[in-house]
Amino acid sequence: MSERYDPSEIEPRWQALWERERTWEVTNEPEGDKYYVLEMLPYPSGEPHMGHLKVYSIGDAVAHYRRRTGHHVLHPMGYDAFGLPAENHAINTGEHPRISTDRSIAAFQTAFRRWGISIDWSREFGTHEPRYYRWTQWIFLKLFEHGLAYRKEAAVNWCPNDATVLANEQVIDGRCERCGTPVEVRQLEQWFFRITDYADRLLEDLETIEWPAHVKTMQRNWIGRSEGAEVVFRCEQPGIDYPVFTTRPDTLFGATFFVMAPEHPDVFRLAAGTEHEEEVHRYVNHALNESADVRSDTDRRKTGVPLGRTVVNPVNGEAIPMFVSDYVLMEYGTGALMAVPAHDERDYDFAQAFGLEIRRVIDRGGENDDLPHTGDGVLVNSGEFDGLPSEAAKREIVRWLETRGAGHASVNYRLRDWLLSRQRYWGCPIPIVYCDECGIQPVPESELPVVLPDVKDYAPQGRSPLAAAEAWVNTTCPSCGGAALRETDTMDTFVDSSWYFVRYCDALNDEAAWDPEAVRWWMPVDQYIGGIEHAILHLLYARFFMKALTDLGHLEVNEPFARLFTLGMITRDGAKMSKSRGNVISPMPIVDRYGADTARSYSLFIGPPDQDADWSDDGVEGVYRFLRRLWQIGADVAAEDSGFADVPAAPEGADLELLRKAHWAIAKVTNDMEDRFAFNTAIAAVMELVNSCYDARRAGADPGALRFAIGTAASLIFPFAPHCAADVYDRLFGDRVWEEPWPEADPAFLARDTFQLVCQVNGKVRDRLEADSGASQEELAALCRQAPNVRAHVDGREVVKEVVVPGKLVNLVVR
RNA sequence: GCCCGGGUGGCGGAACUGGAAGACGCAGUCGGUUUAAGCCCGACGACCCGCGAGGGUGUGUGGGUUCGAGUCCCACCCCGGGCACCA
Numbered sequence: 031m032s033e034r035y036d037p038s039e040i041e042p043r044w045q046a047l048w049e050r051e052r053t054w055e056v057t058n059e060p061e062g063d064k065y066y067v068l069e070m071l072p073y074p075s076g077e078p079h080m081g082h083l084k085v086y087s088i089g090d091a092v093a094h095y096r097r098r099t100g101h102h103v104l105h106p107m108g109y110d111a112f113g114l115p116a117e118n119h120a121i122n123t124g125e126h127p128r129i130s131t132d133r134s135i136a137a138f139q140t141a142f143r144r145w146g147i148s149i150d151w152s153r154e155f156g157t158h159e160p161r162y163y164r165w166t167q168w169i170f171l172k173l174f175e176h177g178l179a180y181r182k183e184a185a186v187n188w189c190p191n192d193a194t195v196l197a198n199e200q201v202i203d204g205r206c207e208r209c210g211t212p213v214e215v216r217q218l219e220q221w222f223f224r225i226t227d228y229a230d231r232l233l234e235d236l237e238t239i240e241w242p243a244h245v246k247t248m249q250r251n252w253i254g255r256s257e258g259a260e261v262v263f264r265c266e267q268p269g270i271d272y273p274v275f276t277t278r279p280d281t282l283f284g285a286t287f288f289v290m291a292p293e294h295p296d297v298f299r300l301a302a303g304t305e306h307e308e309e310v311h312r313y314v315n316h317a318l319n320e321s322a323d324v325r326s327d328t329d330r331r332k333t334g335v336p337l338g339r340t341v342v343n344p345v346n347g348e349a350i351p352m353f354v355s356d357y358v359l360m361e362y363g364t365g366a367l368m369a370v371p372a373h374d375e376r377d378y379d380f381a382q383a384f385g386l387e388i389r390r391v392i393d394r395g396g397e398n399d400d401l402p403h404t405g406d407g408v409l410v411n412s413g414e415f416d417g418l419p420s421e422a423a424k425r426e427i428v429r430w431l432e433t434r435g436a437g438h439a440s441v442n443y444r445l446r447d448w449l450l451s452r453q454r455y456w457g458c459p460i461p462i463v464y465c466d467e468c469g470i471q472p473v474p475e476s477e478l479p480v481v482l483p484d485v486k487d488y489a490p491q492g493r494s495p496l497a498a499a500e501a502w503v504n505t506t507c508p509s510c511g512g513a514a515l516r517e518t519d520t521m522d523t524f525v526d527s528s529w530y531f532v533r534y535c536d537a538l539n540d541e542a543a544w545d546p547e548a549v550r551w552w553m554p555v556d557q558y559i560g561g562i563e564h565a566i567l568h569l570l571y572a573r574f575f576m577k578a579l580t581d582l583g584h585l586e587v588n589e590p591f592a593r594l595f596t597l598g599m600i601t602r603d604g605a606k607m608s609k610s611r612g613n614v615i616s617p618m619p620i621v622d623r624y625g626a627d628t629a630r631s632y633s634l635f636i637g638p639p640d641q642d643a644d645w646s647d648d649g650v651e652g653v654y655r656f657l658r659r660l661w662q663i664g665a666d667v668a669a670e671d672s673g674f675a676d677v678p679a680a681p682e683g684a685d686l687e688l689l690r691k692a693h694w695a696i697a698k699v700t701n702d703m704e705d706r707f708a709f710n711t712a713i714a715a716v717m718e719l720v721n722s723c724y725d726a727r728r729a730g731a732d733p734g735a736l737r738f739a740i741g742t743a744a745s746l747i748f749p750f751a752p753h754c755a756a757d758v759y760d761r762l763f764g765d766r767v768w769e770e771p772w773p774e775a776d777p778a779f780l781a782r783d784t785f786q787l788v789c790q791v792n793g794k795v796r797d798r799l800e801a802d803s804g805a806s807q808e809e810l811a812a813l814c815r816q817a818p819n820v821r822a823h824v825d826g827r828e829v830v831k832e833v834v835v836p837g838k839l840v841n842l843v844v845r
Numbered sequence: 846g847c848c849c850g851g852g853u854g855g856c857g858g859a860a861c862u863g864g865a866a867g868a869c870g871c872a873g874u875c876g877g878u879u880u881a882a883g884c885c886c887g888a889c890g891a892c893c894c895g896c897g898a899g900g901g902u903g904u905g906u907g908g909g910u911u912c913g914a915g916u917c918c919c920a921c922c923c924c925g926g927g928c929a930c931c932a
Contacts, residue, residue, distance in 0.1 A: 244849050244927075251848080251928055258932085276932060289932095328846090328930055362931045369932085375846090376930050444931055565927085635870070637858060641850095642925085646857065652870045655885095662885095701861085711859065714869035721869090724886085788865050793913045795865060819899085833912045838864055843912050 033669075035661040037625025041753040045146055053768070054093075054148040056104055058536070058548045065101035066552050067093045068531055070560030070568070073110045074134035074156070078141040080600040080607065080633070080645070081561065083617040087630040088597060088639055088709070089559050090147045091749040095703045097148075098748075098772040104552050106534040107142065107149045109135050111158035113523045114192060114208060117456035120488040127456040127488070131158060141618070145626045146752050153537040157458075157526035162533065164479035165543035166526055167461040169579065171472050174462075178224045178578055179450075181470060185293060185360065186449055187322070188216040193490035194453045195220055197522060198446045199252075199567045204323030212321045221460060221519070222447040225574045229253050229443045232573055241594040242640075245565045252566050254444025259428045261437040263288055263341035263368065265352070270296065272341060275363035275442050278373065279431070280423035283412040284391035285368040286381070288341045288352045289334065292317035293360035297337070300352065304338025310354060317356040325356055332357055332380040343368070344436035345427070346413065355380060363442055371402065378402040392420060448571065450522045455488050455495040457520025465507035465514040474508050480516070494518040527568055528575040531555055531590060543584075550586060558591035565596070595707055598642040600633065607645075615645055627751035628654040634709040634750060653713075657754050660720050660747065663727065664740045664758035674763070675734035685735040688726040692739040693779035695719040699746045700775070713750060719743045737762055745773050788839035789814040791823040807834040814840035 048054065069089035072082055093105040109131075116127035116134075135156060142149060155162050173179040187196045191211035195218060200207045225232075233253050236246045258277035265272060272290075276282070290297055292314045301310035313335040317325070324330075334355030342349055357376055358367055371381035371388040378401065381388050392407040406420035415423050431437030451460070459480045461473035473480055483502040485495050496518040497503060507514035529543075536548040560568075572590050579585040599606060602613040620629045632653040637643035681689050695715045702712035723739050741762045748755035748767050759767035787801035787810060797817035801810060811832050814820055824844055831843035 247849060248927060254928090254931065256931070274932080278932080326930070330930090332930085357930045357932095359931065367932045374932070376932075379930090442931075562926085635857095644857070646871070648871050649857070656870080659885095706861095710857095711869080714859075717869055728887090786865080790864085790913075793864095793911095798865075822899095831912060833864090835864055835913095839913090841864080841912050 033665050035658040035665075035754075037627060037657075037753065040661075040757045041144075041146060041626055044753045044756050045143060048146075048148070049143070052152075054105065055150045055152050056102060058545075058551060060551045061102055063101050064104070064552060065096040065557075066104045066555045067096060067557045068104075068106070068534075068555045068559070070558070070564060071108045071110050071527065071530060072138055073113060073115075074131055074138055075113075075115045076134055077137050078617060080615060080617055081597075082138075082141070083145065083629060084600055084633040084639070085559055085561070085597055086142065086145065086147050087633050087750070088595070088707070089557075090630070090752075091634065091703070091709060092557055092559070093148055094749040094752065094768065095772065098768065098770065100771070104534065105148060105150055106153040106537070107147075107151070108154055108530055108534065108537075109138065109156040109158075110523065110527050110530075111135065111156040112163075112457045112520075112526055114454065114456070117454055117488055120456070126484070128158065131156070144621055145617075145630060148752070153534050155530075155533065155537055157523075157530060158456075160479045160481050161540065162530075163458040163526065165533065166458045166521070166529070167473070167478050167480060168475060168543055169529060169575070170521070170525070171461055171475065171478075172582055172584065173223060173578060174472055176582055178227070179221060180224065181219060181221050183217060183219040184222075185215050186218050186220055187213040188218075189213050192454075193492060195449060195451060197449045197524070197567075199448075199570075201322070204321065204326055212323050214321065215318070220449055220451040222449050223574070223578075225448045225571070226443060226445055228574050228577050229255065229445050231577055232445075232570065235573070235577075235589055239589050239592055239594070241591075242596055245562070245569070245594060245596060248565045249570055252445060252570065256442045256444075258440060258442065259424075259431065259437050260364075260440040261368065261431060262344060262435075264344075265300070265339055265341045266349075267339070268299070272366050273364050273437075274366050274368050275440060276368060278370065278420075278424070279427045279437075280406075280409060280412075280415075280418075280420045281370040281373045281391055282343070282345045282368070282427055283409075283415070284370040284372050284389045285343050285350060286371060286387040286389055287350050287369045287377075289355050289358050289367055289369050289377075289380070290337070290352065291358040291360040291365040292354055292356050294354070294358075294365045297354050300337045300339050301354075306336050306338040309335045310337060313354060320356070332376070332383045334380065334384070344431065344434065351386075353380075353384075361446060362444070373402055373404055375402050375404060448522075448574070450525055451519040452522055453490055453492070453494045453519055455482075455485060455490075455520065457523060458482075458526060459496070459520055460517040462517040463505055463507060463514040464517070465510060465512060467512055468507055468509040468514075471507055471509050471514065477508070482520075494520065496520070524567055524571050528571045529579075531558075531572070532576075532585070532587070546585075553585075553587045554590050554592045557593045557595065559595045559597065561599075562596040569594070595640065597639050598637075600636070600645055601642055602645045604644055620650060624650060624654045625657075625753070627657055627754045631657065631713060631747075631750045635713045637710055639707055639709055656717050656720065657747075657751055659724070660716075660740070660743055661754055661758055663720070663723055664744060665761055667727070667733065667736050667740055668761035671733040671737065673733075675732070675737060677734045677738045678732050681732070681735060684726050684729040685732045688722055688731055688735050688739050690779045690782070691719055691722040692742040693775045695746060696742060696773045697775040697780060700772070703749070709750065713747070716743050716747045719746070742773055745770060785837055787813060789817045789820045790839055790841040791820055792843060793841060796820045796823050803837065807836060810834050810836070810840050811842075814842065 067089055069085045093103050097103045111131050116131045119130050120127045170179055187201045189196055189206040189211055191209045201213050205212050256277050259279040260273045260275055262271045262273050301307045334353045337352040339352045340349040369377035371377040372390045373392055391411045393410045394403055394407040409415050409418050409423050428439050459482055461480045463471050465471055483499040485499050488495050503516050505514055505516055532544055535552040536544040576587040576590045580587055607614045617629055632650045635653055678685055698715040699712045702708040720743050744755040744758040745767055756767050783803050784800050785803055787799045789797040797819040799817055801813055811834055827844040829842050829844050833841040
C-alpha cells in the first residue's frame with residue numbers, strides 16, 4: 031500500500047479542473063428537462079458557519095443528483111448584501127459597510143470553492159450592486175404605478191435601539207426581532223406594499239406547492255383569515271353608525287356592551303360633554319404610551335372607561351353602553367367591537383371587572399354549562415332565531431341583517447400591509463422625490479439606478495443617515511423641473527431578497543430585470559432549501575412579489591418555490607452555536623483537517639437533515655475513516671488490476687453477494703435521494719457497501735466484481751463527497767464520474783432465490799431457517815413446524831391458526 | 846390556552862405498507878499488526894437469568910385493536926417549535 035488518502039492534494043486538483051472547464055455553468059437554451067435547485071442566499075457577515083456548510087451541502091447533493099439523472103441544472107449563488115449588521119459595524123468602526131460586506135463576500139467565495147460546491151459562477155451577484163438594485167428600484171416603481179406601493183401615516187412599530195421602523199413580521203412578542211429591544215408605537219408616514227390585497231391568493235395557493243406542512247400552517251396563521259360579518263351599531267347621539275366585525279353573528283343577541291380601541295379617532299368626540307370626558311382623556315393618553323409587550327399581556331386585568339354613550343343593537347333595538355378599552359386593537363377589524371361576555375373570554379373578563387350583564391344566548395345542551403362558553407351550540411334568548419344551531423344561525427342572522435341594511439357577510443385578516451421604509455443607510459434607496467408643487471414623484475426609469483451616496487456618519491438620529499447627503503438629497507422634480515428632495519429612507523432588505531431567484535435566470539442583463547424567455551424556462555425554483563426562520567417573512571414576501579409582478583404582466587410565476595425543504599440547526603452541546611456561549615465550531619478548521627468531503631458528508635450523516643443535530647468531533651472522525659477506506663480500497667484495487675477487468679458473466683459465491691450488495695445500495699441511495707432527502711441513510715448504505723467490498727476482497731473476490739462494487743460506491747457517494755468520488759472513479763475506470771448517468775439497480779441482482787424464514791410461535795420468534803423464495807404457503811408452514819426450536823414450543827399443544835407471510839415469516843398460534 | 850413536531854441502547858440515529866427492534870456511525874471490550882503508542886485490519890456487543898443451549902423483559906406511561914404494534918386507536922406525561930386580547 032503505497033499511496034494514502036490525502037484530501038489536501040485530491041480536492042484542489044479536482045476543483046481546479048472544474049473551475050478551468052466551467053463544468054457547472056449552464057446556458058439558457060431550453061433543452062431536455064430543467065431543474066432549478068436553490069439554497070437561500072447567504073447574508074454576508076463575517077465568515078461562513080456550520081449552518082452554511084449544511085445548507086449548501088444539501089443543495090449541492092440535490093444538484094449533482096439531478097444532473098446525473100438527466101436534468102439541465104441551474105445552481106447559482108449570490109449575496110443578500112444590504113442590512114443592519116454591516117451598518118452597525120460601520121457605526122462602531124467608521125468602515126464603510128461596502129468594505130466589510132465585500133470582505134465577507136470574499137470569505138464566502140473562498141469557502142464555496144474550497145467546499146467544492148458546484149455553482150454556476152457566471153450568474154453571481156450581490157444585492158448591494160447598483161447593477162442589481164437598479165432593478166429592485168424598477169420593481170418598486172412598477173408596484174407604485176399600480177398602487178401596490180403607497181405612502182400613508184399609520185401607527186408603526188419603532189425600535190428605539192436600531193432607530194428605525196419595523197415590519198409587523200419583524201416584531202416578536204413586542205420586541206425587535208434583531209436586537210430584542212421592546213418596540214414603541216409611533217405615528218409616522220411610511221411606505222407600504224399592499225400585500226393584504228393578496229391575502230386570499232397567498233392562502234389558497236399554498237395548496238398548489240409542496241412545502242412542509244408546518245411552514246404552510248405558519249403562513250396560514252400569519253395571514254389569519256377569519257370569516258364572519260360586519261354589523262352596524264348606531265350611536266343615536268351624535269348619530270353615527272359604527273360597524274364592527276364579528277366571527278360570531280350567532281351571538282348577536284348576547285351583546286351587552288360595546289368597546290372601542292383607545293386609538294379610535296372618535297373616542298374623544300364621543301366622550302365630549304359627558305361626565306366621563308376627563309377620565310377618557312386620562313385613560314387614552316395612558317394607553318397610547320404603554321409599550322407593546324405590556325399592553326399585549328393577556329394575564330393582565332382588563333381596564334377601561336365608559337364613554338357615557340350608548341349604541342343600538344340592530345337585532346333587538348337595545349341600547350347598550352359604550353366603553354373604551356385597550357384590549358381592543360385599532361388595527362384589526364374596525365377598531366371597535368360588540369362585546370358578548372357569555373361567549374367570549376375577553377368580553378367575559380371585562381364584564382366581570384365592570385359588573386356588566388352576562389346574557390347566555392348559546393346553549394351547549396350538555397352537562398357542563400359554565401360561562402363563558404366559546405363553542406357552538408343552540409340559540410336561546412335570541413327571538414325568532416331560538417332553537418337554531420350556531421352554524422345555521424350565523425347564516426340566518428347575516429341574511430336578516432342584509433335585508434335591513436344593518437350588516438353583511440365579511441372577511442378579516444390578521445395580515446397587515448408590508449411596511450418597507452427603513453430609516454437606515456445600508457439599503458436600497460427608494461426611487462422617489464418629493465416636490466412642493468407636484469407632490470410624490472417617481473424617479474423616471476431612465477434615471478435608475480438611484481445610487482446610494484457615501485456619507486460620513488452612519489449613526490441614525492431618528493431620520494435616515496442619507497438625509498445628511500445634501501448634494502444627493504437636493505434634486506429636481508422629474509415632473510416640473512423645480513427644486514425637490516429625494517426620499518431618504520431605504521428599503522427593508524427583504525425587498526432585495528424577494529426576487530433574486532428570478533434575476534439568476536438572466537443575471538447579466540443590463541437592459542431589463544430579466545428576459546421573459548429565460549424566466550419562463552427556469553422558473554419556478556424546483557427545489558428551494560433554507561432555514562425555518564424564514565418560514566413567514568422571506569417566503570411570504572417572495573410569494574407576494576411573484577403574484578404582483580405576474581398580475582402586472584412582467585412574469586408568469588404564480589408560485590416561486592415549487593418544493594421547499596427546511597433544514598435543522600447544527601448545535602453544540604445541545605445549544606445553538608454562538609460567540610457569547612463560546613461553543614462555535616467553524617467549518618474551515620474541519621475542512622483543513624479532514625477535507626471538504628468529510629465536512630460535507632458529516633454535516634449530512636449527523637442525522638435527518640430537517641432536524642436539529644448536535645455536533646460530535648468523534649462523528650467527524652468516523653466519516654473521515656469511511657472516505658479513507660473507500661479511497662484506499664479503490665486505489666489498491668486500481669493499482670493491482672491494471673487490466674480494467676469486467677464484471678464476471680456468471681458470478682457466484684462471494685462475487686454474487688458483492689454484486690447484490692452493490693445493486694441493493696443503488697436502489698437504496700436512489701430511493702433516499704429521490705424525494706425523501708434521507709441523506710443520512712443514503713450515506714449509511716454506501717458505508718455498508720464499502721464494508722462489503724472489504725469483506726469480499728478478503729474472501730478473494732473477482733477483480734471485475736470488486737471494481738464494479740467500489741466504482742458503484744464512488745458513484746453513489748459523489749453527490750456528498752465529490753472530490754474523493756471523482757478520484758476513485760478516475761483511478762478505477764479512467765472516467766469522469768459526474769459525466770456518468772446515475773447508476774440503475776438491476777432487478778436480477780435484487781431478487782434472491784432463498785430467504786431467511788422467521789418462525790414464530792404465538793408471535794415470538796423461535797427459529798430462523800433458509801427457505802426457497804418460490805415456496806408455497808403450505809410448504810413454508812410445514813417448514814416452520816419442523817424447525818427444532820419451534821417443535822419445542824408446539825409439541826403437545828394444539829395449533830389453532832397459521833399465519834403465513836410469503837417471503838417473510840410464519841406465525842403458529844397454539845393453545 | 847390553541848396548533849404542529851418529537852420521546853427507540855452509553856451517544857447520534859435506523860426500521861418503507863402493521864411482520865426479525867437497534868441498520869450505519871461513535872464511544873466501549875477483546876484479538877491481530879507494531880519495538881511501543883497511535884493508525885490500520887478483524888471480532889463482540891439492548892437489559893436480566895444461565896457455563897451453554899436457551900428463557901424472560903424491552904421503543905415515554907396506562908389501556909385497546911390484531912395471529913403479530915416502535916408503527917394503528919383512546920387517555921395521559923415530558924421535551925422542542927409556532928401562534929396568542931385578531932373580536
